[in-house]
Amino acid sequence: MRDGAESQISADLLEWYDREARVMPWRVGPAERAAGERPDPYRVWLSEVMLQQTTVAAVRDYFRRFTERWPDVAALAAAEDADVMAEWAGLGYYARARNLLKCARAVANDHGGRFPETADALRALPGVGPYTAAAIAAIAFDEPAVVVDGNVERVVSRLFAIEAPLPGAKPELTRLAGTITPQARPGDHAQAMMDLGATICTPRNPLCGLCPLRRDCRGYAAGLQTVLPRKAPKPEKPTRRGFAYVAVGPAGGVLLERRPDKGLLGGTLGFPGSDWAEAPEPAPPFRAEWQPGGQVRHTFTHCHLELQVMVTRAARPGMVARDAFRPGDLPTLMRKVWDAAQSAL
DNA sequence: AAGCCGTGGGG
DNA sequence: TCCCCAAGGCT
Structure with a gap:
């Protein structure tokens, strides 16, 4: 220089x-x-x-x-x-x-x-x-x-x-x-x-x-413009699986929960679900006839996620009213869950 | 201090 | 399809 x-x-x-x-x-x-x-x-x-x-x-x-x-x-x-x-x-x-x-x-x-x-x-x-x-x-x-x-x-x-x-x-x-x-x-x-x-x-x-x-x-x-900056290799992303539960009442109410502030999607609104793991146990939020909806694939910064969506028609206390529910208020993963549930509703 | 934390677009 | 990565910060 x-x-x-x-x-x-x-x-x-x-x-x-x-x-x-x-x-x-x-x-x-x-x-x-x-x-x-x-x-x-x-x-x-x-x-x-x-x-x-x-x-x-x-x-x-x-x-x-x-x-x-x-x-x-x-x-x-x-x-x-x-x-x-x-x-x-x-x-x-x-x-x-x-x-x-x-x-x-x-x-x-x-x-x-x-x-x-x-x-x-x-x-x-x-x-x-x-x-x-x-x-x-x-x-x-x-x-x-x-x-x-x-x-x-x-x-x-x-x-x-x-x-x-x-x-x-x-x-x-x-x-x-x-x-x-x-x-x-x-x-x-x-x-x-x-x-x-x-x-x-x-x-x-x-x-x-x-x-x-x-x-x-x-x-x-030096002809290095395409190789710089060098970066440390990234670790491989593991794949996790889980269940998500979409309950819709007869009047169109939707069961949602707010996630804790810490951790993945902290503080956001979403559907109840199981743990995300290699072999997760089903964890429905209440007893009902849960039918399989679609599957959802999503990739986060550090892992892949595959969710099996389960759907039921049942009213529960605390549901968000149909008019108050907007899928756009949810993070992208949960919008995908909502979309995947529609086929079974 | 290294791992955790979303998403969508481009190659 | 899959990987890369984009005006980083927090713990």
Whole structure:
């Protein structure tokens, strides 16, 4: 790499971003930002939490619905837990939704309704880790924080041709990311790194011919752009099985239960079921003539799941009324269970 | 500190 | 079909 290349890299990146920045509902574009417009910290925070391990395409509609229903942090802080969980249903990683509410209430109650303005202070909020704190500080408050997400790890590992595998190489990648983080326009720099990683410096088949940083990319020079970053191999996913029980009363009521906050699908609504294991025992929630419905296959982060859906027509106390039940309020697995039950109902 | 925690799209 | 993986955080 050429001498003084770090400042050249950030300048080239920002020049590219000024031309190519993607338009997003939570983003203040480079031209508006230069004209003095500032992003709403609430919207920056909400989008960053939704975007944790989640694609932009998946987030868009959720972000729109959340901000229409809860336009500011005070409104969200006053929301019911069940309403937020229902609105989050389908987006995954449900601890984020629980922490989202905790965080909104902390901001409302302990910070006078305003988000803290430094990465260190933001880091203390529930659901806000090193990445999210740095991103909010840079984008909303112009702090030259070093923002390191999966995109930045990939871009930097290629730019500097770092062959050590992740996650061990993360501290070194963070240090190197710091060397190309400018004092001016830190928010645009962070968003430019995301855009570059998402559209040019992609995981497979990076479009190096279009890359504004190609001149200074050691990985490209060494022909390593498609093999970096190296990663530790992933463990195999075991397959678990179980039963799920869908009871529908004569008036259309549905038996649902809320799962405990800890563990898989924590805090979400769903149908009663058995343990999930290699050879699970049936565990109907009450005595009835349970008929087999369809089967459901679903894959989580760390295991495959196959559920045998069982169905009965029976009324029970505590059922959710037909009009109050919306499958869209359930996590995806339970929507699949509901769909698989329909054939037998 | 390594394992746990969803989902949908792309190759 | 199957694997990869996407703007990570928590414990």
